[in-house]
Amino acid sequence: MLRQLTLTLILCTGLLSVLHAQELDVKVTINTPTLQQADPKVFEELKAAIERFMNNQRWTNDAYQTSERIKVSIVLTVSEEYSATAFGGDLAIQAVRPVYGSTYETPLLSHLDRDVTFGYEQYQPIEYSQNSFNDNLSSILSFYAFIVLGMDYDSFSPFGGEPYFQQAQEVINTIPSSVAAANPGWQSLDGNRNRYWIVENLLSPRVRPYRQAIYDYHRQALDIMGTDVTSGRTIMVNALEQLNKVNQSYPNSMIIQMFVNAKSNEIVEIFKQGNPQEKNQVIQFMTKMDAANASKYKSIRG
Template identity: 40%
Template sequence: MRAKIGIIAVLSLWLPLLTWAQELRCEVVVNSEQVQVTDRQIFQDMQNAISEIMNNTRWTNDLYQNEERIRCKLFITVKGMPRIGFFEANTQIVSSRPTYGTGYETTVLSFVDTRFTFDYTQAQPLQYAPNTYTSNLTALLSFYAYTIIGMDNDSFSRMGGAAALSEANNILNLVNSAGAASEGWTSNTDTRNRYWLVNNLLDPQFEQLRAANYLYHRQGLDLMIQDPEKARQNMLEALRNIQQVAQRRPGTVAVRSFFEAKSTELANAFATATPAQKQQAYELLTQVDPTNRAKYEPLLKR
């Protein structure tokens, strides 16, 4: 159960008054402009079906109040339909969570899947069945649902997303066992796919990265209103943890995904820090995330 909900004894007193909901509040957008077809209704039906499974499936046994549902987005750009019912797409997966005492939403996961290929039959509902492979599209959606939940849980409690991330990995194994693996499900030359994303997150060598997720969010951003200097110190410690992971395993998808989600936020968070914190942040960030160096340069000029 998510730590935010409170202790069981108190919860039980209010149970009749509370409304429980599924874990995700997912916005789904299917862009089909690149595909030439006569009847475009199939893409609206596809969008509705994907939204239905993402938002109306109970993925875990955890209790979520309606306002606690994890905000996420799937932007699916269909690139082609080589044959009837088979689609090739790029998909961006984004999830966020609120920060304590503010109206600010921080991005937890930002990942682009360039190998999002699937079969879809119009008017056929998508249903998730645990430990069962039903279709590549259902597998893709359930994989990302559990990845989103796992990373969100990690941000609220240290290593709290272990069960959900293990389920994402189980889905990956089911796809491969069913002989249905396509690009993105295997450890091929593409190291920025879903196989490597979940592999990184469950690898013991990446435990510091997952611990940093908690330190950065729960003891960093969530503390910013109450004690900004301490919050930034904890965020710096989170960056040091990520630095150690990056030194052991350079260029990994999980580390890159973190900075794709956080680079602008980090630059803004340290913009009003003490000179010493700015210097530490700049040195850490430019070392572990050189791609976004231009975003961090102003830290030395303020």
């Protein structure tokens, strides 16, 4: 009887862990190529602290199975050492999404944030407080958690990521003006390629067609290519046309650059198998959105 009860408890505990798994599956790498003062063990603990923060926090009210967690890679390169506990550098973040009916994972986000400054002491926990500010590191990590969630939800339902982009905006709103002035990346005046502009673009009415196109690209095109590749490519061409229109109405927008950073290689490989009309259209659209890499898109013709 005791053995049966123990087995039942184990099964129930396992079921609860599946039903209540957190949303993100984050792997962190920390590079410290030039640091002199800080103890390397500090960064070993920082890696673990970031993973705990991102992976153990409940970011939504939805129930995720373990297999549904969003795979995220973070590479934090610490290149500035202001003191033994204050640092600067850049953060590369990538996130992927599974494609229905296949083992392929499509990139959702591939972004490099060059405006990362933070303080950290060994064994210091990183904590999240909704609607209030703790420190710059927790704010940066929370911001990107919500951006990843928003992009993932947008790819599964039209504008499904709206609540999470609004949460990312709320993270910015909680940054004290003195902190924003001392730590770049939170203000429009800091440049046109920072966290402020990511969320500004995503919530802008001018970018609504972009977000609809993102849904079409993923749910209506990629997710059907396992059974109907021709229809999938046709829908994807139409989605890229809409993205190009957003680029024309909102030139030099950060969100278009983020799209091509994440998707350019995928698009090239998909349309190498397209018909001549599709190839010409995609080359035209992508070259307008990403002129610096025009030669890459010409390779679609083979």
